[in-house]
Amino acid sequence: MPDGPPLARVSSRLGRGSWGLGIFLTALLVFARAPGPVLSEEARLVIRLAPERVKQGGVAVLRTESPTPIRALRVQVGDRRILAASPEGQTPQPVLIGIDLEQPPGTVLVHAEAADGSGRALLGLAPLLILDARFPVQRLTVSRPFVELDAASLERVNREKAVLDRLWETLTPERLWRGPFRIPLEGTGPGVGFGERRIINGEARAPHTGTDYSAPPGAPVLAANAGTVALVADHFFAGTSIILDHGLGLYTMYFHLQESLVQPGQRVERGQAIARVGSTGRATGPHLHWGARLQGARIDPRELLQPLPVD
Template sequence: MWLVVALVWLASTADARAEPSGRLAVVVHPARLSVGDVGWLHVRGAGDAATVEGSVGERSLTFFRYAGGHAAVVGIDLETRPGTLPWRVATLGPGREPRIAHGRVKVSGRSFPVQRLTLPERMVDLEPETERRAVAETERLRMLFRTISGERLWRGRFTRPVAGTEPGTGFGARRIINGRPRMPHSGIDFSAGSGTPVVAANAGRVALVAHFFFPGRLVAIDHGLGLYTLYFHLEHAIVTEDERVGRGQTIGAVGATGRATGPHLHFAAQVGSARIDPAGLLGLSFRD
C-alpha cells in the first residue's frame, strides 16, 4: 500500500519553471511501519540535478536515484518507542532555492516472544578482561555502522542466507539467560548442521571478517547507503575484507562459535544504527 504523506509547493518562480507541476511529492512505503521494520521514502519532483537530504527521527537518510526520483531506505530500530516520528526532506540544486518537506510517520508496537536459555556461567558473568574485550568489539561494530558509503551496491530482492531451512528464534525475542533478562535478540536464527553453506543475502562489499566473543566468527557485508547484513557463529569464512560479493555467493559455513548453544546462523541487519528485522529485509525489493 502506498501513502502520499506530503505535497509541498515550490518556494520560488525559478523552481516553478523547472518543475511545471509545482509540487514535490514524498511517499512512504509501506504506509504502516512497526518497531523493527524496514521501509523506504520515495521523493518525486526534485529534478535531475537536485541533491536530496533527509531524516526520520534522529536518523539521517541517504538517497539514491530511483524510478524517476530519489529513494532512501528507512530503518525503525528494535527499541523504538511506538508513536510517531518526524521526517524531513530537503532538496538542493544549482540556482534553486532549497525546498523542504516534513511530516510524521506512525510507528506501531509489536509483541515479541520470550526466549529462555541456560548457558555456562563463564559465558554470562564475564571475567573483567573478557568483558573489556566484548565491550570493545561491540563498539567496533557500532563504528562500522556509522560508515555510510555513497554507492548503492545491492540489486533486486534479498535472499535467505541458508537454503532449505526456516528461521527459528525470531527478531526481538526477549531473552532470559540463566534466569536474568538480557538484551533482546537482534536477528533471526537459522538452524542447520555445521558446515552448511552460508550465502550473501545480496551484493555488497565485505566490510568485516572477525572472531568476536559473543558473535564468534562473523562476516559483515556493506550493501551501500548504510544498509548492512551480518552473519554470526560461522564455522569458517571464505571471504576477505573489501572483497566484492554477489547475491547468493557462498561466504562461509554454519558453525557454533562464540556464545552459541549449537550450530546455527544468526542473521542480522542494520540501517545505520537501526537494528531491523531481517525477515522484513528479505521481503524488500526494488525494481531494477
C-alpha cells in the first residue's frame, strides 16, 4: 500500500471539517486501483512501446517493466510472433519490432507474455499505432524480359523467393551487431526510393523494399554492421546479392553487386568491404540496393542508422 500514508497525512491535515474531500480522495484512490476488466494486478506485465506511433517501414522498441525478474518473454504484434531474446535467468532485453512497409495503417495490439520467478504467467497488452508513410508512386519502364517472365524465369524467381523466405524464418538467437549501423558506402547521398509503389510498364508491382544509393561501378560495399554472411547468390531480380545475418532476426541485404568478396558463413565486421557495386539483375544502372528485414518485416535500413536501445 505505498499510496496509503500520504493520503492519511493529507486527511489528518485537512481535519474533521473536510470529510467530504477525504472521502472523495479515498474513492479516487480505490477507483484508480480497481483491477482492470481482463487481468488482475498480480498477473499484469507492464510493457512500454517507444514510439507508440510508428510509420510503415519503421522500428518500435518494447520494454518490459517488472519489479521482480521475469523470463521466457514472448511477444506478438497483431498475429505476428516476434523473437525476444530472454536468456535463462536474465531480465529480457528490449525487443525490436519491425513494421513491414505494407502493414496497413491503424492500431495493432502488441501482446507480451512472460513468467515470473515462481512460473506464474504474466500478460501485457499495449496498442501500437501504425502511421501511413505515404510512399511515393514511381513509374518505371524496364525491358520486357524482366517483367513478362517466361516459365523458366518464373520458376527460377519462385525458387529464389523460397530460399529467402526460409532465411527470414531462421532466427539466430544472439545479437551479433554492436552500435549503430552505417551506410554501406563511403561518401554517398542519403539514399532514395524506400517503399516506393512501383508501376512498371504501366502495371502495379511489388513495392521497392530497399533504399538505393548511387555509386560508381566497382566501389567497395561495406558491411553495415557485424554479422555473418547468410547468403551469397546470383538472383534473377537482385543480381549478385549478399545477405548478412546480424542475429535476433535482423538481416541486411546488398543487391546488384558486381562481385562478392565474402563467402557464406564468414564473420564480417562493421565497415568491412564485402563486395563491389555493380548493376547485375534488374537494375537500371550501377547502384547499391540496401535492404533490411527485422523478424521478417521489410523495414527501411536507414532506421538502423540511429542508436538502438539494445546497443
